[in-house]
Amino acid sequence: MAPDGANAPADPERRLRMLLDVSNDLTRRLELPVLLRRLVEVAVDLLDARYGALGVIGTDRRLEQFIHVGIDAELAAQIGPLPEGKGLLGVLIDDATPVRLQRLSDDSRSSGFPSHHPPMDSFLGVPIRVGDEVFGNLYLTESSRGEFSAEDEELALALAATAGVAIENARLFEHRRQLELLDERTRIARDLHDHVIQRLFAVGLNLQATAGRLPTDIAELVVAQVAEIDGAIAQIRQSIFSLSVTGAAKDRVRARILDVIDRFQGRLQQPISARFAGPVDLLADAALTDDLVAVVTEGITNAVRHAAATKVSVAVTANERELIVEVDDDGAGPPDDVRLSGLANLHARANARAGSLDLVQAEGSGSRLRWRVPLRSAD
Incomplete structure (x- = not known):
């Protein structure tokens, strides 16, 4: 039996104020990892849930990230690997429509929990869309009122819509920053290539021409220094290449x-x-x-x-x-x-x-x- 007041709706004015504050907060946070965790924290607070998570969908239609709130690091380590998007979580990936349940265990699509996982009954899951793309899903469990209401679902959808805009802005910001970094690295590489290497190359040619007019023993010393210059040019070329090639690039x-x-x-x-x-x-x-x-x-x-x-x-x-x-x-x-x-x-x-x-x-x-x-x- 639910405790007294468990099914009572939350103060709508408080929720509206919180949603407005969240909108402002999320649009200010441009770092995507920080934004995603903040989103889950806000959702748990706003919808009076005990646990929350955000699953980011990868190209293989499975969860490539799973950000959770409410389970501490020690318990998470005991539970083991993070979800990959099977069971009810997989249903939300394949059919991006809200799911609201009073008891998770009553739904035949639920695959249960691993050892050490805390019990969870009430469940609410909504998709997060970025433009026409389903970026991921927001999951909430264990409503303080015993179950999530239709009003909770509407609020979660509004939060997900706000999150979609914020995620798109964060992506654009990161995209722009990567372009700026790439342009700067290219400028440095171009300066090294077009100025430093060419000057060294010219010096080497001049020394080679001079060596032909010098006594043999001195000419050999000059030729050896030309070889050093060639080695320096090779190192600079490698540095130029390294400026353009990092990791997956x-x-x-x-x-x-x-x-x-x-x-x-x-x-x-x-x-x-x-x-x-x-x-x-x-x-x-x-x-x-x-x-x-x-x-x-x-x-x-x-x-x-x-x-x-x-x-x-x-x-x-x-x-x-x-x-x-x-x-x-x-x-x-x-x-x-x-x-x-x-x-x-x-x-x-x-x-x-x-x-x-x-x-x-x-x-x-x-x-x-x-x-x-x-x-x-x-x-």
Whole structure:
């Protein structure tokens, strides 16, 4: 039997004030992990529940995160692994509609609890949507009034809607911060590549030229120092690559293109330069990344083998509508017959994406290979 007042509704004015405070609070907290835990804490307080949790749905339609409140760390360790999204939790993932139960054990979809898990009877679960996506579910158990009411369900849905907006804002904030960090790392890498390496390279060439006019014993010392400079250049190139490749970023466009360029370094009189503009890594999926790497590889190969170039530059530009790769060289210019074997492959890759490939005279002298593909249909 429920205690006196167990089914009495909570003060609606207090709940409204709390919901408004929560809305302001959540929109101020931009760190997503902090926001999610705060959301569960607020939900437990707002709906007078003893336990609360938030399950984040992964790409495999299982729970990839499970943030819980009400069970301390020691008890959680005794219970064991966090839920993966089976039983009633899995039902909420597969059918994103609210579930409200007076007793969990009475529902045939409930899979029970592991050892050491505290008893839980009343249950309320609602989906959290971010735009058209179901981000996860908010779970509450053990209402202080014995069971959750229809009013509780409405309040939980309102809180979930607020949370959806806050989560979307947090994602945008993190996205923007990652872009800023990526741009800063790219700027540093570009400065190292375009200024420091080129100056060291020029110093090495000058020393090599000077060594030819010196006595043998002194020339050997100079050549040894040139080797040290070459080693320093190799280390700087590795540092540049490390700035662009961290953890899961090994397959990003910038990293893979810089890797291609690094393999060609030393085959021209001047270092190959690279320039990136726009959110290249964010707009290119794995298949498009493969195409871009092929374009850069073939463009540099043609410049080295067929154009007798001494200088090559690579530019990759992306916006919300299109992605463009340009490979410029100072070689002999485009031949009259541009049916080079590699270009047929690049033409095919461009055509498959409703794009284009051009090999034209660059400004001044040399050639410009320009590969362009739309990222989405024009409005």
